[in-house]
Amino acid sequence: MHGEYKIPGGKLVVADIETHGDGADAAVSGAVISGDFFLEPPEALPAMNASLVGLPATASVADMTAALTRAAGPGAQLIGFSPEAVAIAVRRALGHATSWHDHTFDVIHDVPREPHLQMALDDVIAKEVGAGRRGPALRIWEWERNTVVIGSFQSVRNEIDPEGAAAHHITVTRRVSGGGAMFIQPGNTITYSLYVPTSLVEGLSFEQSYAFLDDWVLGALRELGIHATYVPLNDIASPAGKIAGAAQKRYTSGAVLHHVTMAYDIDADAMLQVLRIGREKLSDKGTKSANKRVDPLRSQTGMTREAIIESFLGHFASHYTTVAGAVTDAEVEKAHVLVGQRFSTPEWINVVP
Known part of the structure; x- marks a missing residue:
């Protein structure tokens, strides 16, 4: 499932998500985040992808943001985007939000x-x-x-x-x-x-x-x-x-x-x-x-x-x-x-x- 979020004044965040299970038991089984943003260190991105795996498909933006922030770590520099922007793109991929x-x-x-x-x-x-x-x-x-x-x-x-x-x-x-x-x-x-x-x-x-x-x-x-x-x-x-x-x-x-x-x-x-x-x-x-x-x-x-x-x-x-x-x-x-x-x-x- 594919979702995108263009941050006003910022960059495009793209989320490609896989899930397993049905209904209330559905959970994220795979996540690839991409976009035209900047991130240091680059190793933070695989960690952020991994932090989404296992989350319920119904997880809120706040819950996803918290997981992504922990995974990125305190020293990460997210330029042109944010953990919250990633969470919004993921929610769109999962069908909870729509785009223009x-x-x-x-x-x-x-x-x-x-x-x-x-x-x-x-x-x-x-x-x-x-x-x-x-x-x-x-x-x-x-x-x-x-x-x-x-x-x-x-x-x-x-x-x-x-x-x-x-x-x-x-x-x-x-x-x-x-x-x-x-x-x-x-x-x-x-x-x-x-x-x-x-x-x-x-x-x-x-x-x-x-x-x-x-x-x-x-x-x-x-x-x-x-x-x-x-x-x-x-x-x-x-x-x-x-x-x-x-x-x-x-x-x-x-x-x-x-x-x-x-x-x-x-x-x-x-x-x-x-x-x-x-x-x-x-x-x-x-x-x-x-x-x-x-x-x-x-x-x-x-x-x-x-x-x-x-x-x-x-x-x-x-x-x-x-x-x-x-x-x-x-x-x-x-x-x-x-x-x-x-x-x-x-x-x-x-x-x-």
């Missing part, structure tokens, strides 16, 4: 929708993936109006200046994921959501899964000439400034919602009038001005928003199996029900006052 190439992704460039409906659709589509009623998908959003999207744990009064919001005709909505506030002006942002089964991030921590699910868009940005990097926990940045922020929710039904908002262009003055960005947050980012925290894609590429989106989708399709998709009428109907029951209600929007 195990899936066909619906690619959806959606129509403009009002903010509360966007929040509800994210929830509905993720749950449809978790229930197995649709495959994984990438959805590009279009916004119908000026919006601030706050994280599920943020305080409305701490984040939003009501006078500024009124002056700029802002609709405030709350998403199901955590993270910070996103200032949206139609045509000035690029927002996308990934809806994937949890098997794709099996064995990854939240922080690792952010980097893993954002890795493709870093490649897309580099194709546009932007040296983009992932900045833990959930930012995408370039030497010129922050480009995007991500947020994520894992559902017990077996799905992950990962969504990202990028600045294509930005009215920084309007943003500062609407968002109450605290001094503590600015100082943590090493800057005195919120105006300088974000550097939009338009100024870095000179390209239209439409051309950047087309380039992103082309990059995604060149790396993974994709088909043209759409939000279904049934999903929109479910989302409208949720808007009325939850996402547009004062109780939800002000759940943290």
